[in-house]
Amino acid sequence: MPYPTPETQREMLRTMQTIRRFEERASDDYHAGDIYGVVHCYIGEEAVATGICAALNDDDQIISTHRGHGHCIAKGANLDRMMAELYGREDGYCKGKGGSMHIADFDIGMLGANGIVAGGISIVTGAGLAAQLEGSDRVAVSFFGDGASNAGPFHESLNIAAKWKLPMLYVCENNLHSAQTPASRTLAHEDVAARAAGYGIPGVIVDGNDVFAVYEAASNAVARARAGEGPTLIECKTYRWRKHTERPNQPDQRTQEEIDIWMKRDPIARLVDHLKSQQGQFSDEEWDAMDAAVLKSIEASVVYAKASPFPAPEAALDDLYAD
Amino acid sequence: MPYPTPETQREMLRTMQTIRRFEERASDDYHAGDIYGVVHCYIGEEAVATGICAALNDDDQIISTHRGHGHCIAKGANLDRMMAELYGREDGYCKGKGGSMHIADFDIGMLGANGIVAGGISIVTGAGLAAQLEGSDRVAVSFFGDGASNAGPFHESLNIAAKWKLPMLYVCENNLHSAQTPASRTLAHEDVAARAAGYGIPGVIVDGNDVFAVYEAASNAVARARAGEGPTLIECKTYRWRKHTERPNQPDQRTQEEIDIWMKRDPIARLVDHLKSQQGQFSDEEWDAMDAAVLKSIEASVVYAKASPFPAPEAALDDLYAD
């Protein structure tokens, strides 16, 4: 597969950098007390959401996890409304009811972050079923972690999707850890992708820190899904740089050595290097300008969030039922 | 692997015939109104329970399904107390509280039939963990259907057992149907055994109507488990002769053709033929005598059941808690 167009490559870089900058800021503001509860950062894994979503159409649908900012941004969510949600404000995506773990934007096919591990896998499989029932060529994508791949819903959903040839991508973000527990202690077979064989579907392993590799795997899987050939399981080997959550007392069992190895595989630096190495394609200035623009958009989102009022207390009683 | 000793072969035959005769009687008495609720017959699948349990020690443990009579009998359960339970009597295994779907005998390592599909798989995995924690060489066996293999607990339990190298046998009784739905419509890969690869454990397919094949697979898996090498998934291809349940209005989508093919593969007739074909090993008279003895024991169990009183109504309040 040839590389994506230079413009697409830049777009990918902008997306990845937006994810990173957004979370750096979210983390800061969390520690400053402006963002509440729990925040899980995706930093280090940006190439996965970016590479997958780059292969999707606007009306394709995805579902996310507790670590959802990257998926939201890659699918095109509005930064202002994301940040306002983190700030617990009225103009947040969920009017302040959801917070970091529950950002959704159904209008852009982002069916929600989900605080229950593996909780979204079957839901988005239902979106895939809807596409099939409609006869549309939409595909649906489930993002989930290595930890989630050990839970029942993974199995039930993949079996059904495979049997019914649903237009699905199952994207395992294997960051080698689930909270404090290393994947080496939870995965009976080190490759989640090995499970695909049991459902008679392709199981693909890619370098999750190589956005092009992810994009290629996604493109193939999307083509297969749109052709009515059914789901693909894509395992992206990647790593989170930060602790499981941003909580001040969050433990971390990982060795600095392991973290260092993976930080050297920075997906963003890799893409920058690639762009730069393609002579004349990308200058330091361009990169700086892109980053500055990204930072500006993040800053604007914070301004937006702060300007948005907190919901009225009584709003707690709204939205229990649809009309 | 050589054939089991002639005595063991006869024992296997006696077990299989006991299962069949027990259920023929249970079905009759159900239709006569002496047995209540729901009865699921195992007839046609006798070689599975028999072949597996023949490879076990007395203190090994098994768990069963809604279709549990065969497992009980193969593990050595008392026919009188089984029949009394079906009759809803005080001397039944569960004092009349359980009925056909819930016969258990913890003293012989039979951890219970279970009315929830896939409900027992994790429970018996806990028995395997207990064996490992104790340092005993006990193994634990989970029986379950093709239908159950599509449920979450199958996946969660196999992954854990494989990762922890628990001394387990997972025995899928693939009778090609789950209630009214053919396995061809529910299994993404026609072989349940194919799923073993995803857990890095052996997945073995055997002719479930050949008691020696089942026994051989079980013996290998038991040896592996006792050696601390972990679980094996054994898929036994078999067939139930009767409808899903004995209910009078029980629908059945299966074709007579399919049923006929499988009835020709009768596991009992096959073993009888084998015994007979080994010159001088088994005469018609011996077989008749064995069957007569089996029938006598079934008859005795009915006499026992009928002699046992119904529990007192107030006994409904007993056994809620252990002391």
Place this chain on the structure above:
Amino acid sequence: MREITFAQAAMEALVEEMERDPKIFHMSTDAPDALVEKFGESRVRATPIAESALTGMAIGAASSGFRPIVDWRQVTFAFVAMDQIVNQAAKIHYMFGGQAQFPILYRASVGGGGRSAAQHSQSPYSMFMNMAGLKITLASTPYDVKGLLKSAIRDNNPVIAFESNRLAGLKGDVPQEDYTVPIGKAEVKREGTDITVVALAWQVQEALAAAETLAAEGVSVEVVDPRTLIPMDSETIRASVRKTGRLIVADEAGPTAGASAEIATLVTEDPDTFSCLKAPPKRICALQVPIPYSPVLEDHVFPDRTKIVAGVREVLGIG
């Protein structure tokens, strides 16, 4: 009007609604023949035994414009799907700030009487009442079940329709014409002046029989059927108790933290109704045990018309 059974009435609701709205489809571990024949295997799906996945898939399909029906069959099978019910279906409309709709009908049989023992007999609706975000129906007649199922299917929220096993064969008048029974409206099934029996599902039939027996003794029993548990029509229940001054709640579930406790409390916590009470409220429920198999045990566990008659006499201090 025609007489048809409760089960037939329920199936009619599904058929008529599926005819009306092509966005409705059906999933269950065995597909009902009556639906497959009419609508085909694509819209009426026999699924793997994976109720958790079905329950979740309904959510995703619903937010994509469909109106799924998932039949869990026995409610005890729905417990494998509880995360998708509690954490997902019930919460996500609210949690996402109301931005998407999830019109889903989940159906489940409850109750006992079939000698099916503990893992196939239970009436755990109060477990689903405690979480916020669902609507819950519990019909007592063929007429109501058809009308309630139609309302449930047309509702833009996840609705659980519980149906008592014992009612499946009950016959009753059901019009040919399209009609609905509103969610959230109780019905006084029999008027009376001495005591209110709020009865649920099968117990409505038992309470009506008890009322008939008691009428012969000159006792006038009012039978109120909530018909939906969430939202609960507390006003109709309270108005009845303000009139009669006495309350019995009859439920085939165990009492502990049950719908019966909720109904009793809705009555007693209302100052106007409390002041009308002439006697303590009484629950007539199943014994608080798993459901046993043997007929003599199972029959001892469940409430019935005899126990209701005795309970009414006790509350009235007669006989």
Place this chain on the structure above:
Amino acid sequence: MREITFAQAAMEALVEEMERDPKIFHMSTDAPDALVEKFGESRVRATPIAESALTGMAIGAASSGFRPIVDWRQVTFAFVAMDQIVNQAAKIHYMFGGQAQFPILYRASVGGGGRSAAQHSQSPYSMFMNMAGLKITLASTPYDVKGLLKSAIRDNNPVIAFESNRLAGLKGDVPQEDYTVPIGKAEVKREGTDITVVALAWQVQEALAAAETLAAEGVSVEVVDPRTLIPMDSETIRASVRKTGRLIVADEAGPTAGASAEIATLVTEDPDTFSCLKAPPKRICALQVPIPYSPVLEDHVFPDRTKIVAGVREVLGIG
């Protein structure tokens, strides 16, 4: 005596019991460091995220002579294990005629206040009360949580210990010596004569604070802490209400079919207690919604000392 936190007291119970009995082992999706260090990775297992399997494995291990502890962590994670709780753990002792024992401790955090939103904040204990076959504890102090956990671990039945998130940092006196708090015994946490507040978990602390405020106004509040929800010590609760004539139930769960409804009904359905009631019982509970994220919303949803004070005044008809 020493002061330690609620969380420390709970951990002490586990450590001391595991030291005492080698048959106890621990499973959870992350293993608590304090236990791993003392007992090693074999007895203190970090598991895959498969709460359903863990919950079931505990059952099989228990019937094989072990005494497993499974920490579900947030109770919302336990819903994936609901089949193993409802259909298996709660039923199988009964269903199998009592032939085997299942000594299991399941632990779960409940409540809110952490801005963790709907999928990490819930107090659904009444869902577990409705099914028969479990014991359920709900402590309000460091002393009680340690003593109750020890009783739960020594009990030969499946016990669920719910622990309110908000109490984790609460400090209180805890003896060094071994002691237990019996399952099934309520405690009067403060004596009073004007009104009984039956409070659960965190609400006990809120009720005690409210009682202090009200004492200054001359209102004497009795605070009763059930401590275990199943079995419920209805006698202690009723005796208190017979004395005061008034009842408030304070619970951080929503009211509908909640423990609060059960407690209110246990009081009103008892003729002797009913006849002592001078006012309708009142529930002071969370609003019946999923728990929202934004602090202003979350704080509005939960009951607290201010709402209890206001509720007491209302029931007494003062202020």
